[in-house]
Amino acid sequence: MPRGIIYLIFLLVISCAKNSLVYEEIPEDVLFSCIDYDRVTDPNFDSDDLYAFWDIFVADAKCSMRNNPDYDNLNSIVNMYYEYESAALTASGEVLDYGAYAASSCNDEVVRVGIAFRYWNDINIWQKLGLMYHEFGHDVLRYAHSTNPDDIMHPSSPFANTYNGFIKSKNRFFDKKFEGINYIDCSWYN
Numbered sequence: 801m802p803r804g805i806i807y808l809i810f811l812l813v814i815s816c817a818k819n820s821l822v823y824e825e826i827p828e829d830v831l832f833s834c835i836d837y838d839r840v841t842d843p844n845f846d847s848d849d850l851y852a853f854w855d856i857f858v859a860d861a862k863c864s865m866r867n868n869p870d871y872d873n874l875n876s877i878v879n880m881y882y883e884y885e886s887a888a889l890t891a892s893g894e895v896l897d898y899g900a901y902a903a904s905s906c907n908d909e910v911v912r913v914g915i916a917f918r919y920w921n922d923i924n925i926w927q928k929l930g931l932m933y934h935e936f937g938h939d940v941l942r943y944a945h946s947t948n949p950d951d952i953m954h955p956s957s958p959f960a961n962t963y964n965g966f967i968k969s970k971n972r973f974f975d976k977k978f979e980g981i982n983y984i985d986c987s988w989y990n
């Protein structure tokens with residue numbers, strides 16, 4: 801084989817090896833979701849409007865869950881509000897010891913969710929979605945807490961802070977396929 805061709809083959813091998821290194825640096829693909837989250841990353845989106853998160857959750861449940869529930873129709877009363885540190889608590893240098901809570905898990909017609917305003921301001925948009933889905937998980941799907949911190953229903957989940965991380969955990973959430981899945985006992989409720 802003429803020396804020139806051998807040199808050319810050598811060059812091709814080098815460039816292939818270089819290319820595969822470049823490929824490894826390409827970030828993972830943007831995962832599919834049946835609803836578009838462009839709205840929440842728009843600079844005009846008001847992330848303090850808790851009802852916008854309810855609308856997203858309702859649309860997501862409708863297209864993600866096998867039975868296509870219409871939670872907007874099922875829940876005639878939807879009540880969401882911020883909780884603030886009292887003057888006394890602030891004076892003592894303390895903060896609310898929870899991030900949020902759901903207060904109407906056993907009533908299928910009512911959603912009541914309280915959010916600690918200070919905590920809300922410390923987390924990014926994907927974590928806000930995770931937190932809201934967690935509370936709707938209690939209030940609408942009657943999920944109790946689960947065991948893996950990567951899941952939305954873990955009691956002290958840090959919540960995924962990226963789009964893909966959120967999509968992965970919310971898929972497990974809607975598919976009812978997460979570790980330690982568990983339901984709230986509503987047998988006391990008429």
Ligand SMILES: [Zn+2]
Nearest residue numbers: 934938945955
């Ligand atoms: Zn919880």
